[in-house]
Amino acid sequence: MTVTQTSEAAGAEPGDSTALRTDQYELTMVQAALRSGAAHRRCVFEVFARSLPAGRRYGVVAGTGRLLEGLARFRFTAEQLGWLDDRGIVDEPTLEFLRDYRFSGTITGYAEGEVYLPHSPVLRIESSFAEATLLETYMLSVLNHDSAVASAASRMTLAAVDRPCVEMGSRRTQEASATAAARAAMIAGFSGTSNLEAGRRWDVATLGTAAHAFTLLHDSEQEAFATQVEAFGPSTSLLVDTYDVAAGVRRAVEAAGAELGAVRLDSGDLVEQAHEVRRLLDELGNTSTRIIVTSDLDEYAIARLQSAPVDSYGVGTQLVTGSGAPTASMVYKLVERTDADGAAVPVAKTAVGKRSVGGVKHPLRTYGADGSATSELIGVGGAPDPEGRAVRELMVPLVVDGEIRAEHTGAAGVEAARERHRASVDELPTAAHRLQDGEPVLPTVFD
Amino acid sequence: MTVTQTSEAAGAEPGDSTALRTDQYELTMVQAALRSGAAHRRCVFEVFARSLPAGRRYGVVAGTGRLLEGLARFRFTAEQLGWLDDRGIVDEPTLEFLRDYRFSGTITGYAEGEVYLPHSPVLRIESSFAEATLLETYMLSVLNHDSAVASAASRMTLAAVDRPCVEMGSRRTQEASATAAARAAMIAGFSGTSNLEAGRRWDVATLGTAAHAFTLLHDSEQEAFATQVEAFGPSTSLLVDTYDVAAGVRRAVEAAGAELGAVRLDSGDLVEQAHEVRRLLDELGNTSTRIIVTSDLDEYAIARLQSAPVDSYGVGTQLVTGSGAPTASMVYKLVERTDADGAAVPVAKTAVGKRSVGGVKHPLRTYGADGSATSELIGVGGAPDPEGRAVRELMVPLVVDGEIRAEHTGAAGVEAARERHRASVDELPTAAHRLQDGEPVLPTVFD
Numbered sequence: 034m035t036v037t038q039t040s041e042a043a044g045a046e047p048g049d050s051t052a053l054r055t056d057q058y059e060l061t062m063v064q065a066a067l068r069s070g071a072a073h074r075r076c077v078f079e080v081f082a083r084s085l086p087a088g089r090r091y092g093v094v095a096g097t098g099r100l101l102e103g104l105a106r107f108r109f110t111a112e113q114l115g116w117l118d119d120r121g122i123v124d125e126p127t128l129e130f131l132r133d134y135r136f137s138g139t140i141t142g143y144a145e146g147e148v149y150l151p152h153s154p155v156l157r158i159e160s161s162f163a164e165a166t167l168l169e170t171y172m173l174s175v176l177n178h179d180s181a182v183a184s185a186a187s188r189m190t191l192a193a194v195d196r197p198c199v200e201m202g203s204r205r206t207q208e209a210s211a212t213a214a215a216r217a218a219m220i221a222g223f224s225g226t227s228n229l230e231a232g233r234r235w236d237v238a239t240l241g242t243a244a245h246a247f248t249l250l251h252d253s254e255q256e257a258f259a260t261q262v263e264a265f266g267p268s269t270s271l272l273v274d275t276y277d278v279a280a281g282v283r284r285a286v287e288a289a290g291a292e293l294g295a296v297r298l299d300s301g302d303l304v305e306q307a308h309e310v311r312r313l314l315d316e317l318g319n320t321s322t323r324i325i326v327t328s329d330l331d332e333y334a335i336a337r338l339q340s341a342p343v344d345s346y347g348v349g350t351q352l353v354t355g356s357g358a359p360t361a362s363m364v365y366k367l368v369e370r371t372d373a374d375g376a377a378v379p380v381a382k383t384a385v386g387k388r389s390v391g392g393v394k395h396p397l398r399t400y401g402a403d404g405s406a407t408s409e410l411i412g413v414g415g416a417p418d419p420e421g422r423a424v425r426e427l428m429v430p431l432v433v434d435g436e437i438r439a440e441h442t443g444a445a446g447v448e449a450a451r452e453r454h455r456a457s458v459d460e461l462p463t464a465a466h467r468l469q470d471g472e473p474v475l476p477t478v479f480d
Numbered sequence: 481m482t483v484t485q486t487s488e489a490a491g492a493e494p495g496d497s498t499a500l501r502t503d504q505y506e507l508t509m510v511q512a513a514l515r516s517g518a519a520h521r522r523c524v525f526e527v528f529a530r531s532l533p534a535g536r537r538y539g540v541v542a543g544t545g546r547l548l549e550g551l552a553r554f555r556f557t558a559e560q561l562g563w564l565d566d567r568g569i570v571d572e573p574t575l576e577f578l579r580d581y582r583f584s585g586t587i588t589g590y591a592e593g594e595v596y597l598p599h600s601p602v603l604r605i606e607s608s609f610a611e612a613t614l615l616e617t618y619m620l621s622v623l624n625h626d627s628a629v630a631s632a633a634s635r636m637t638l639a640a641v642d643r644p645c646v647e648m649g650s651r652r653t654q655e656a657s658a659t660a661a662a663r664a665a666m667i668a669g670f671s672g673t674s675n676l677e678a679g680r681r682w683d684v685a686t687l688g689t690a691a692h693a694f695t696l697l698h699d700s701e702q703e704a705f706a707t708q709v710e711a712f713g714p715s716t717s718l719l720v721d722t723y724d725v726a727a728g729v730r731r732a733v734e735a736a737g738a739e740l741g742a743v744r745l746d747s748g749d750l751v752e753q754a755h756e757v758r759r760l761l762d763e764l765g766n767t768s769t770r771i772i773v774t775s776d777l778d779e780y781a782i783a784r785l786q787s788a789p790v791d792s793y794g795v796g797t798q799l800v801t802g803s804g805a806p807t808a809s810m811v812y813k814l815v816e817r818t819d820a821d822g823a824a825v826p827v828a829k830t831a832v833g834k835r836s837v838g839g840v841k842h843p844l845r846t847y848g849a850d851g852s853a854t855s856e857l858i859g860v861g862g863a864p865d866p867e868g869r870a871v872r873e874l875m876v877p878l879v880v881d882g883e884i885r886a887e888h889t890g891a892a893g894v895e896a897a898r899e900r901h902r903a904s905v906d907e908l909p910t911a912a913h914r915l916q917d918g919e920p921v922l923p924t925v926f927d
Contacts, residue, residue: 049496054655056648056674058688065690065711071697078693103655116680162697169691173651174658201503204620205807208501208550209656211621227503227617233563241505243512244616246525246814249827250518250609264512264571274831281831300831350807359801360652367693380696384721384728384747 050110051103052134055170057122063163064127072130072163075377077369077393080142080156080176082149086184086358088470091461093187093454094155095217096179097145098446100172101437107171109134130163137435138164141428145441146183146220146453148461150409152477154394155363157428162370169365177363178210181355182217187458188332188356189348190222191466197224197345198335199240201327202353214353220450224345236444245299248275258288267292270325273310274300282310286317295323295344303328304341311342331356332468369393379414390479397424398460398475406460409477417480497557498550499581502617504569510610511574519577519610522824524816524840527589527603527623529596533631533805535917538908540634540901541602542664543626544592545893547619548884554618556581577610584882585611588875592888593630593667593900595908597856599924601841602627602810604875609817616812624810625657628802629664634905635779635803636795637669638913644671644792645782646687648774649800661800667897671792683891692746695722705735714739717772720757721747729757733764742770742791750775751788758789778803779915816840826861837926844871845907845922853907856924864927 066072085092109117109131117123117131138160149155156172158165190198200218203211215231225238232239243261251257258271267289273281273296285296296314298306303326314322326338327347335346351357366389369379381391395412400423410417410424431438440446458465465474513519532539556564556578564570564578585607596602603619605612637645647665650658662678672685679686690708698704705718714736720728720743732743743761745753750773761769773785774794782793798804813836816826828838842859847870857864857871878885887893905912912921 051655053677053680054650054658055676056650056688057676057679057686058674058690060676061688061712062690062694065694065708066697068711069698069703069707071707074697076697113680117676120679120686122676122686162693166693169693170651170658171655174653174655177652178654178657203501203503204617204812205624205809206621207625207654207657207660208498208618208621210625210654211501211617213654227505229502229504229507229564229569230500232504232567233500233560239504239567239569241503241508243505243509245829246609246613246616247509247512249814249829250513250521250523250817251516252819256516260516260518261512264515265508275829276831278831300829350809354806359806360797362652362797365651367696370697372699382692382696382722382747384723384725 049106050113051107051171052109052131053113054174055167059167059169060117060123060127060131062166063130064123066162066166067126067130073161075371076160076162076165076367078158078165078169078365079154079368079394080172080363080365081152081154082361082363084151084362085473086355086362089184089358090465090467090471090474091184092149092180092361093183093221094143094147094149094176094180095145095183095220095450096175096213097142097431098442098450099179099213099216100175101431102442103171103175104136104168104432105437107134107136107168134164134167135435136160136164136168136432138432139430139434140432142431143427144429144450144453145446146450146457147427148457150473150475150477152411152479153409153427154396154411157393173363173365175213177361179213179217180361180363181359182214182353183221183454184361185332185356185358186218186221186223186352187454188468189335189346189352191458192332192335192339192468193346194339196339196343198222199224199345199347200226200228200352201241201347202349203228205350206353211353216447218352219447220454222451222454235447237447242270242297243272245272245275248272254281254284255288258284262289268294270295270297272297272299274298278306278310279313282313283317286314286319286322291318293319293322295325297325297327297347299327301328303334303343304338307338307341307343336468396427398427399424400460404460405462406475409475410480411477412480496553497560498554498618499556499578500560501621502614506614506616507564507570507574507578509613510577511570513609514573514577520608522818523607523609523612523814525605525612525616525812526601526815526841527619527810527812528599528601529808529810531598531809532920533802533809536631536805537912537914537918537921538631539596539627539808540630540668541590541594541596541623541627542592542630542667542897543622543660544589544878545889545897546626546660546663547622548878549889550618550622551583551615551879552884554581554583554615581611581614582882583607583611583615583879585879586877586881587879589878590874591876591897591900592893593897593904594874595904597920597922597924599837599858599926600856600874601843601858604840620810620812622660624808626660626664627808627810628806629661629800630668630901631808632779632803632805633665633668633670633799634901635915636782636793636799638905639779639782639786639915640793641786643786643790645669646671646792646794647673647675647799648688648794649796650675652797653800658800663894665799666894668901669898682894684894689717689744690719692719692722695719701728701731702735705731709736715741717742717744719744719746721745725753725757726760729760730764733761733766733769738765740766740769742772744772744774744794746774748775750781750785750790754785754788754790783915843874845874846871847907851907852909853922856922857927858924859927
């Protein structure tokens with residue numbers, strides 16, 4: 034799998050250029066700046082969120098690996114250039130610049146899976162103005178979507194404690210977002226996904242058995258269950274709530290016997306049903322048959338179900354829509370550029386609203402004596418002073434002089450991000466586990 | 481453009497198979513049903529939403545054209561089949577079925593751009609169980625996303641009355657969703673988009689000029705504006721809120737003169753600023769320079785800004801995230817199938833929760849004496865009786881015996897959907913224009 038992914042990341046899918054996944058103004062700014070010569074000024078852009086979604090305690094960076102996979106395919110094809118020319122969107126010198134475009138700069142950032150707070154500089158792009166500007170929209174699209182899903186997913190896996198969560202939301206979001214959402218969920222601790230394309234691309238666990246339509250297709254529930262057990266063996270999961278739940282459970286046990294893997298409940302009062310179904314399964318001797326619930330779950334419903342005899346959670350809509358926060362609101366801001374003499378100048382918008390801090394940010398996470406994280410410490414224009422506290426570096430190299438660090442991409446990248454997520458969340462103060470609205474779990478301190 | 485689209489829709493992009501944009505259980509259900517023989521039973525599936533998002537008055541069907549374009553690419557490639565085999569997801573007879581898979585059935589549905597209500601049967605799929613089941617997840621992904629965006633966009637264009645709305649939300653949603661969202665917004669009356677890929681695919685108007693970074697890149701705002709005017713002429717739009725808005729407006733007029741096309745405001749109190757900027761522009765003699773506002777707008781903000789001297793609205797985050805309703809919650813349900821003797825049997829889930837109505841639905845929109853729509857009248861198992869009222873047929877053929885009706889795809893499909901949206905919304909009672917929460921604007925009546 035990893036080998037295939039690497040070759041895809043290197044541009045093997047000809048139909049899949051990412052270069053027009055962008056706003057027109059990125060290209061027109063390049064045209065104007067090429068004319069003034071400012072296009073070649075060295076720049077530093079940073080990606081950060083001014084705030085977390087209302088009430089959230091922390092965010093989870095996701096999309097980094099996907100972003101790098103897509104960066105390798107950020108090439109303007111002859112057909113795309115022809116269209117830009119026909120439409121008159123940019124002029125000939127700009128088309129020439131786009132034709133040869135390869136990002137040759139350096140990108141540093143938070144490792145995928147890392148926890149972020151307001152103003153955490155999750156990505157730093159260093160290159161000419163033109164090279165960095167072209168990437169703005171695409172990079173924000175990937176990070177804003179994937180981080181929104183991973184941040185919601187992380188709350189769900191924390192709420193589920195050691196019960197597995199399975200991603201099943203593909204049908205509730207755009208078809209390509211579905212694949213990206215499955216990947217983000219896996220990074221934030223989900224144990225599998227129903228999305229096959231995510232399985233194929235990043236070698237993550239996929240699962241799924243049958244829907245109500247399968248039962249309704251057959252002349253009776255008995256026949257449907259018998260057919261499924263014949264096809265997949267008794268360890269399959271049978272969906273028992275098409276007609277009558279108690280009768281469904283009895284028929285499932287009749288069809289599969291003591292080896293029945295699981296029953297799935299997809300409607301009604303899940304707490305009450307889980308108790309009834311557990312009692313019935315135990316009565317019938319199926320003490321090891323698991324119960325999977327899958328109806329409109331979010332982190333709050335999962336928390337409520339923790340006291341019920343449920344073995345795993347299938348999460349759909351609320352996962353892929355970020356559980357109320359479908360975008361992470363990250364922005365991509367110019368914070369430093371050279372002047373006509375080549376000297377670096379920190380810059381920032383200063384008019385009313387949407388202000389930001391000029392200068393390059395250097396983040397550290399600080400730790401208390403008990404080993405738990407205490408703050409996001411950010412130096413501006415240089416490293417901050419940790420004043421004797423234990424600290425951890427947060428920035429890692431992602432692209433160095435145009436070379437993409439392959440370890441962040443493909444299946445290996447997802448696995449590393451899962452580990453980073455687990456380790457970073459484990460370090461957080463216990464308030465991170467609270468689902469009720471509150472302040473970010475770590476303060477962001479500018480040094 | 482249309483010619484290119486047709487060739488793409490016919491499968492010219494080899495990297496772009498849609499067949500794994502699906503949940504695993506669609507394939508495992510096919511495997512089990514192939515074994516029992518039920519896979520070949522003739523089925524009717526319907527797509528509908530049980531309800532609109534809370535408080536919404538109507539929904540807008542979108543995604544139909546994209547769905548048909550993707551249906552033409554719903555082919556299992558050798559690589560995908562190899563992966564399914566390696567993973568052991570399905571058995572050899574199923575792989576063989578998938579290898580030859582071409583949808584050969586018939587799909588009828590609401591025309592793209594049409595208004596829908598709770599239980600409107602927006603799509604009807606008639607084929608064997610196996611053929612229809614494989615499409616479930618993919619079709620719902622497309623319709624749920626695109627309809628959510630179009631439904632939000634429609635409220636925005638209604639609130640803006642005759643002021644143009646421009647879609648600028650690409651960076652706030654996944655990169656492929658961004659392109660789909662731009663298309664959905666155009667269907668619901670937006671006048672342009674910043675998303676270049678949407679422009680290329682469906683020949684819609686694209687626009688955009690410059691961001692704050694462009695101003696910050698230069699040594700002064702004067703220099704930035706002069707550069708932009710040199711590159712794009714005085715009719716360009718200048719972003720005037722990087723430093724001081726009033727000074728920015730003066731510099732913009734100095735740089736471009738009386739011909740200055742527009743100034744853009746992207747932060748602060750937009751109502752107050754719009755008034756000040758209009759006064760200042762008029763004072764400077766730039767009475768025809770337009771004012772574009774673009775900061776975190778939604779339909780409510782647009783309604784508030786209607787009294788301010790604003791010429792057009794750039795809408796981002798709230799558009800691409802469905803303005804609080806990021807998915808349309810449509811479901812894909814088996815409503816009729818043949819039995820062992822080939823006789824049609826209506827079917828429906830009957831356990832607690834998520835009930836639906838079995839049998840094939842036949843919708844009509846009814847009209848009052850004043851020509852405005854009065855209800856969504858649905859017959860079950862046959863045409864409803866309009867009882868003398870004026871009615872309109874809502875179902876149109878989309879795929880007939882496997883042949884995709886090309887007029888719904890590509891640029892022509894988007895243009896037709898824009899017209900359908902305009903006509904359908906114009907027929908609604910005036911309550912459709914109310915932004916406050918309320919009941920659906922038309923009652924759904926089962927006959």
